[in-house]
Amino acid sequence: MDGPNGFSATSYGDAIADVYxxxxxxxxxxxxxxxxxEDTVDFLEALASGGPALEVGAGTGRVALALAKxxxxxxxxEISDQMVRRLRAKPGGQELPLVxxxxxxxxxxxRFRLVYTVFNTLMAFATQxxxxxxFTRVGEQMTGDGKLVIENVVSPxxxxxxxIVRRVTADHVLASAFSYDPANQTTVKxxxxxxxxxxxxxxxxxxxxWPSEMxxxxxxxxxxxxxxxxxxxxxxxxxxxKRHISTYTFHDA
Numbered sequence: 001m002d003g004p005n006g007f008s009a010t011s012y013g014d015a016i017a018d019v020y021x022x023x024x025x026x027x028x029x030x031x032x033x034x035x036x037x038e039d040t041v042d043f044l045e046a047l048a049s050g051g052p053a054l055e056v057g058a059g060t061g062r063v064a065l066a067l068a069k070x071x072x073x074x075x076x077x078e079i080s081d082q083m084v085r086r087l088r089a090k091p092g093g094q095e096l097p098l099v100x101x102x103x104x105x106x107x108x109x110x111r112f113r114l115v116y117t118v119f120n121t122l123m124a125f126a127t128q129x130x131x132x133x134x135f136t137r138v139g140e141q142m143t144g145d146g147k148l149v150i151e152n153v154v155s156p157x158x159x160x161x162x163x164i165v166r167r168v169t170a171d172h173v174l175a176s177a178f179s180y181d182p183a184n185q186t187t188v189k190x191x192x193x194x195x196x197x198x199x200x201x202x203x204x205x206x207x208x209x210w211p212s213e214m215x216x217x218x219x220x221x222x223x224x225x226x227x228x229x230x231x232x233x234x235x236x237x238x239x240x241x242k243r244h245i246s247t248y249t250f251h252d253a
Contacts, residue, residue, distance in 0.1 A: 009079055009102060009124070010079055010080045010081070011203045011204075011205075012080075012124075012202060012203060012204040012205075013059065013078070013079065013080025013082060013083040014080050014081060014082040014083075015082075015200075015201070015202045015203060016191065016202040017060065017080060017082035017083045017085065017086050018082070018086070019193065019200070020059065020060050020083070020086070021060055021062070021086070023174065023191075023193070036232075037062060037063065037066055038066075039231075039232035039233060040063055040118060040151075040232050041063060041066045041067050041070060042232070043149070043232045043234075043245070044063070044067055044072075044114065044116055044149060045067060045070050045072055047114050047147050047149065047247070048067070048072045048113060048114040049113060049114075050071065050072060050073065050113075051072045051073030051074060051112070051113060051114065052073040052074070052075065052110065052111075052112045052113060052114075053067065053072050053073065053074045053075070053112055053113065053114040053115070053116065054074075054075050054076075054077065054108070054112040054114070054115045054116070054141060055067075055074060055075070055076050055077065055116055055117065055118075056077050056103045056115065056116070056117040056121060056134075056138075057077065057078060057079075057103070057117055057118075057121035057124060058076035058077060058078045058083075058087060058098070059078060059080075059083050059087070060083055060086040060087050060090070061076065061086075061087035061090055061093055061096065063116075063118055064076045064087075064096060065087070065090055065091075065092050065093065065096060068092060068096055069092065074096065074097070075096075075097040075098070075099065075108070075110075075112070076096055076097070076098045076099070077098075077099045077100075077101070077103050077106060077108065078098065078099075078100060079100065079101060079102050079103075081100070084098065084100050103134065103137060104125075104130060104133050104134065104137055108141060110141075111141055111142060111143045111146070112141055112142060112143065112146060113142075113143050113145065113146050113147070114146065114147055114148075114149065115138050115141060115142055115146065115147075115148045115149075116148070116149040116150070117149075117150055117151070118149075118150075118151040119151060120151070120152055120153050120206070122134065122150055122152055122209060122214075123152065123153075123187075123206035123207055123208060123209060124204075124205075124206055125207070126186060126205045126206055126207045127207060128185075128207065131207065131209055131217060132217045132220065132221070134217075135148075135217045135218050135220070135221035135223060136220075136221045138221070138223070138248075139221045139222050139223060139250070142250070144250060145249075146249070146250070147226070147247055147248065147249055148218075148223065148247065148248040148249075149245065149246070149247050150214065150245070150246045150247075150248075151232075151243060151244075151245050152209065152211075152214070152243060152244060152246070153208075153242065153243050154211070154241055154242055154243055154244060155208070156180050156182075156187060156208050160178070160179050160180035160181065160182075161177070161178065161179040161180075162177070162178055162179075162180075163175060163176070163177050163178075164176045164178075171195060171196070172193065172194060172195035172196075173192075173193070173194040173195075174191065174192070174193050174194075175191075175192045175194075176189055176190070176191050176192065177189065177190045177192060178190075180208075184207070185207050185208045185209070186205065186206065186207050186208070187204075187205070187206050187207075187208065188203075188204075188205050189203070189204045189205070189206070190202065190203055190204075191204065211228065211244055211246065214246060215246075218248045222250060222251060223248040223249065223250060223251070224248060224249060224250070224251050225246060225247070225248055226247045226248060226249050227246070227247045228244050228245070228246045228247075229244065229245045229246075230242075230243070230244060230245075231243070231245065232245060
């Protein structure tokens with residue numbers, strides 16, 4: 001999962017872990033409202049049918065712990081030491097089955113009725129080869145009646161290079177500087193947090209993947225697209241959708 005320009009597979013998670021929940025989840029002032037996580041878990045719970053379920057790139061456990069609390073048997077995969085530390089410190093975190101390592105090479109026992117990855121995690125597999133390998137590995141880990149769910153952004157954030165100011169308050173500024181390479185569909189990014197007279201950098205390398213490209217990769221791995229929505233409420237996916245929720249099954253399921 002290593003990316004371009006010296007960005008490693010763990011650089012983002014290890015750097016941002018201590019403030020990730022504050023910036024991106026309902027526990028703080030992040031982009032998610034509490035209802036967003038509930039909507040995500042509602043969608044996944046309906047497909048899991050009790051589990052077992054596997055989350056790829058669980059981070060600090062925002063979704064995995066909430067889904068497990070619903071009674072779904074969840075196993076998490078996470079590569080970052082610091083993200084794992086934060087997950088383990090949360091209620092239920094010590095009990096959650098967790099495999100630490102790269103999903104493509106980690107030893108994962110059993111097969112799963114649901115495999116899912118949310119919040120653009122697929123793009124952290126920062127080459128076309130590793131994204132294709134992701135679909136192949138999912139096929140190896142799913143039960144015959146299993147489903148794969150992917151939440152992903154639809155398009156890159158704009159021209160290259162660029163700067164997006166995401167939030168300005170009385171005590172902090174959160175911005176993102178990025179450079180997009182359309183030839184390789186790759187983005188290198190720094191989330192920048194200015195607060196308390198200090199600056200923090202959270203480096204991230206990703207590869208954008210178009211929905212049609214995802215569908216082709218899935219077919220090459222023996223999967224087929226079952227549905228595509230514009231959000232967790234199963235909204236219609238349209239040309240104006242900012243993200244998509246895509247589900248896949250085996251060809252003969």
